[in-house]
Structure formats: structure tokens, C-alpha cells
């Protein structure tokens with residue numbers, strides 16, 4: 510049995526997986542960003558669950574999928590949790606002494622979608638994780654591109670507006686400052702005068718009932734336009750056969766994905782107007798990080 514741990518910008522998911530990569534048990538908790546010591550909060554929860562699982566199961570691998578840049582078993586620059594470094598391997602070793610692998614969350618989720626989900630049949634493809642931020646994972650000839658020297662393939666931090674909003678990474682106008690679901694949610698709360706603590710399911714219900722309202726349509730249209738700019742850059746650089754959109758974006762299928770497909774086929778931005786990549790919706794949902802955390806242990810995962 511294996512344990513996959515997904516540490517996102519606002520949530521921790523831990524799954525017990527069998528040999529076929531199927532999640533048998535799942536534990537989840539939200540990370541409160543107002544928490545004084547986020548690192549301590551993460552450590553306490555992870556250790557508690559690992560100990561609990563090991564009472565009944567023997568574990569031969571723990572994989573960690575975390576926002577940020579993995580280096581020597583640690584994770585650095587977790588900008589959305591405002592953590593410079595998290596020594597996740599040392600934390601896990603307090604409760605477990607087997608094999609541990611640490612990788613970027615979007616790369617793990619992409620690997621899961623490529624192995625079991627929406628990107629299974631494509632050789633050249635891109636996975637985008639639209640959630641608290643935007644993460645990316647690129648596959649060329651069935652190989653996942655891995656950064657060697659610097660954090661790379663950070664699609665969320667490509668600039669789409671040079672005078673744009675300040676991003677958590679310190680640059681201005683990054684793709685994720687316009688198209689992460691967190692930014693969209695904040696904008697909706699602000700413009701529609703909603704309660705800041707609104708739950709995602711309540712927000713969705715409001716969006717579904719108010720979708721004809723002009724104010725809402727304007728926000729969605731602007732979001733989709735920015736998303737298409739980002740997609741068009743990805744298409745022109747990587748020429749993928751398909752792009753899959755995952756993260757909490759999948760919950761907004763009716764509002765965002767359907768509208769995106771409509772606009773996308775108008776082919777306003779892509780360089781090659783004859784043949785555009787397929788746009789897919791991720792099929793593993795928020796479990797992709799957990800599933801991908803225990804997949805492909807080499808520097809370049811091959812299929």
C-alpha cells in the first residue's frame with residue numbers, strides 16, 4: 510500500500526492507495542491561511558494521519574505532491590502558503606521510515622491525468638491546475654518535462670499583462686493573478702457583494718441562478734478572455750494535442766468550461782488557426798494530486 514499526500518494552497522488531502530493506484534481511504538482538511546504557524550499545522554495533521562493509517566496497513570511508499578519547488582526532499586517557495594521552505598521529508602520521517610518522494614503538486618496531478626485520466630490517449634499534452642494558483646505539467650512524446658536548474662514550466666507565472674496585478678511570486682500580471690479560481694472567487698465576492706466566508710457550493714448555486722445577470726456575465730467573460738490568452742501562449746510554445754483543465758475549475762463546468770469551449774472555437778488568438786488542440790476537463794478531480802504523488806519515481810517519468 511502507498512500513501513499520497515497533496516498539500517495545496519488551501520487544503521491537505523491524504524489518500525491510502527492500493528497497488529492499482531485506487532484510493533481506498535481519504536482524509537482531508539482545509540488550511541486556514543490565518544493560522545499563525547502553517548508549517549506546524551501541516552506537520553501535526555500529516556503525522557497524525559500517517560500514524561493512524563499505519564495501525565492497519567503496511568506502507569511501502571509515501572509520495573508528496575506540494576505547491577512550490579521540490580529540492581533535496583524539501584519544498585521551497587510555496588508562495589500561496591507564504592512559506593519559504595518546508596522540510597517535508599524530515600516531518601514524514603518522524604512517523605514513517607520507508608521510501609519518500611517529494612514533487613510539485615501540478616506535476617503529480619498532471620501525471621495522474623496522463624496515466625489514468627483525461628490525457629491518457631495523448632502523447633503531447635499539457636495539464637493545467639486552476640485552483641488557489643495555477644500549476645502546469647507538460648508532456649512531450651509521453652515524457653513529462655522536469656525542471657533541472659530552476660523552477661520551470663511554471664505556467665501560472667507567465668506574464669499576460671505587464672502592468673497587471675501583483676502576484677504572490679513578486680512579478681506583475683502573472684496568468685494566475687487573472688485565472689486562478691481563488692482570484693475569480695474573490696472578484697465575484699467583491700463585485701456581487703457576497704459574504705467573504707462563502708462556501709464553494711453556495712457560490713456555485715448563486716452563480717447558476719444569477720448567470721443571466723450582466724455584472725456576472727462581464728466577470729466571466731473577462732475571465733475566459735484571460736484564460737484564452739494563457740492557452741494561446743501554451744499552444745504556440747508546446748503545440749500540444751490536448752490541454753486538460755483541472756483543480757477546482759472542474760466544479761465550474763457549467764459556468765466556465767462550456768463558455769470557454771464556445772469562445773475557444775472562435776479561434777481568435779491561436780497562431781495556428783487550422784488545427785487547435787482539444788480542450789479537456791480533468792476527470793480525476795481533486796484526487797489527481799494524491800494519485801499522482803505515488804506515480805513515476807524517476808527524474809523523467811516514462812510511460
Ligand SMILES: [Zn+2]
Pocket residue numbers: 665666676677678679680683
Ligand atoms: Zn507570479
